[in-house]
Amino acid sequence: MSATAAPTRGSIAKAINAGLRAAMERDDKVLVMGEDVGALGGVFRVTDGLQKDFGEGRVIDTPLGESGILGSAIGLGMRGFRPVVEIQFDGFVYPAYDQIVSQVAKLYHRSAGRVKVPMVIRIPFGGGIGAVEHHSESPEAQFVMTAGLKVVSCASPHDAYWMIQQAIASDDPIVFMEPKRRYWETGEIGDAADPLHVSRIVRPGSSATLLTYGPMVRTCLDAALAAEADGLDLEVIDLRTLSPLDLGPVLESVRRTGRAVVVHEASRTLGLGAEIAARVQEECFYSLEAPVLRVTGYDLPYPPSRAEEEFLPDLDRVLEAVDRSLAF
Amino acid sequence: MSTPVPSPPPVQLLTPDGRRTDHADYAFAGDDESIRALYRDLVLVRRIDTEGTALQRHGELGLWAPCLGQEAAQVGSGRALSSQDFAFPTYREHGVAWCRGIDPVKLLGLFRGVELGGWDPEAERFGLYSIVIGAQTLHAVGYAMGIGLEGAVGHGVPDRDEAVLAYFGDGATSQGDVNEAFIWAASFQAPVVFFCQNNQWAISVPLERQTKVPLAQRAQGFGFPGVRVDGNDVLAVHAVTTEALRRARAGEGPMFVEAVTYRMGAHTTSDDPSRYRDPAQTEEWRQRDPLARVEAYLRSTGTAESFFADLEHEAEQLGEHLRAACKALPEPDLADLFDLVHHETTPELAAQREEYRAYRAGFETEGVAR
The missing domain is CATH 3.40.50.970 (Thiamin diphosphate (ThDP)-binding fold, Pyr/PP domains)
Structure with missing residues (x-):
């Protein structure tokens, strides 16, 4: 063929x-x-x-x-x-x-x-x-x-x-x-592929770092665009590889911005955000201006669909977390 | 209560008192020399098993899962395999492992806790021992599907066509995976033989809790033939399994073999059968011992006493070797395991390996014994 x-x-x-x-x-x-x-x-x-x-x-x-x-x-x-x-x-x-x-x-x-x-x-x-x-x-x-x-x-x-x-x-x-x-x-669809197990900055910024993957990458990019109106310049990292994690770009970013917010749809407890927050504080303790925050699904069974908009992280919840990080 | 469905008599070619009998559909093709070879396997497998139990009692093994009483089911089926066939065992197939040429010291190593696998499945044509009940039957079917996709069946060339033998027990027939394996095998006409050692007990739970029909009868509902065989009759097991594997290699699809046998020992060395089964039942099965009937047959047909004496000597030597080799097995080193999680290891595991090595080295520099 x-x-x-x-x-x-x-x-x-x-x-x-x-x-x-x-x-x-x-x-x-x-x-x-x-x-x-x-x-x-x-x-x-x-x-x-x-x-x-x-x-x-x-x-x-x-x-x-x-x-x-x-x-x-x-x-x-x-x-x-x-x-x-x-x-x-x-x-x-x-x-x-x-x-x-x-x-x-x-x-x-x-x-x-x-x-x-x-x-x-x-x-x-x-x-x-x-x-x-x-x-x-x-x-x-x-x-x-x-x-x-x-x-x-x-x-x-x-x-x-x-x-x-x-x-x-x-x-x-x-x-x-x-x-x-x-x-x-x-x-x-370009003709040059990144290696499979690397994370990538999909939007460079300086005010805070959003760490996410999968469906929430779009949500975080939209949030970053909306935040521009408030004079905020958010960096967005698409983790791409969840195991192994490629935290090199993440740690470099958090050392620059001093603030990190992890965003995923999965429930909070022991979600990816827990591991990432632990690793970021281990590696970037003296660079952090605020605790690593998480915007996630709640620790609920997935809700009936007419309530899912409230369950899922969206632009507003992401920006609210960014505000909390900046206010810390 | 529903009335239990009566079980058809199992195929038998050698009675418990050592007389050859005929069966309409199955015959043992070998001569007395090949029966002596099977008897040698039975005796040596029983010795491996006895040593395993003894080594556990002496504290050399963490656990042992005895195959006592099931030697004929395992040797008869194991010797029916052609060299190119592939077998997927549970954790009790010491007799099949022996037939496949696996060093019994490797089996001791698993139960001693020095490693998790032990051999190269592809090279030995023998999967790794499988402890989650029934999971390996799906691997067997997938492997057989692969044989089918490659067209390695149905040529009528005995040393080219391939088949798969999947081992499991009566308890496993209640598992979803085993039932899915039956469905997959039938749907894809996979060259696989399902070999169920019905040893009557799933730890403490008797067969009656697993099934209301003879297990072999279930095969019909899945769309392939099932046959019951006297699992303590090595000649009958060999004959039936040989035919089932021939069918599979010929592209005629799966078959279910129920080897009716009995777990003479405990489930494992941690188990206590006196809590749940009547010693009279065990005694009844002792009269159907898989070794005694072959010995009786061979003696009655003129096998020399020296054969039995030489075999006893060989078994003694094997036992001595196993005891020494077990104690000499090298201890595993945790540091070696980090690089064996993935084919291409990860930076995270490499970092944890170095963290562990550095931690351990700290004791060495301080002169503290590990």
């Missing part, structure tokens, strides 16, 4: 689709598997057209069982394949939890490095789409705290296109968190 030309512009969903296609064209051991990923193209159409072009042997509609998807993907990985599994929604990952945390995450270690697990676990995550229960959750911290997993999250079409290919090329298992409410946002 001749290689499809790389896209120059598109939505996050289309960019992941193009990235999957490029990875499958490059390596015939790459498989896509999950529920409804074939003829339907996935419930978000991220795998649209792949089964038509690569066949049912490489784009596999599985029976309906998340543990079965993950467990059989482990065996396929041991056989030399590179499975990219789709968990249809964040809240459906838990039936596969044992296979992910006890099997996928530990196999390389238990085998003393003899068994590689080159698997990508794609999870559309987060709220803001008015969905029913179990369709809007942010479980990333549970995978970040699991030794043996790497976790990344894309926030732009450019990163979506390149990061999915880098994750597939990795010989380690990677949980790939996709910001589902941003699937349809469009943007440029």
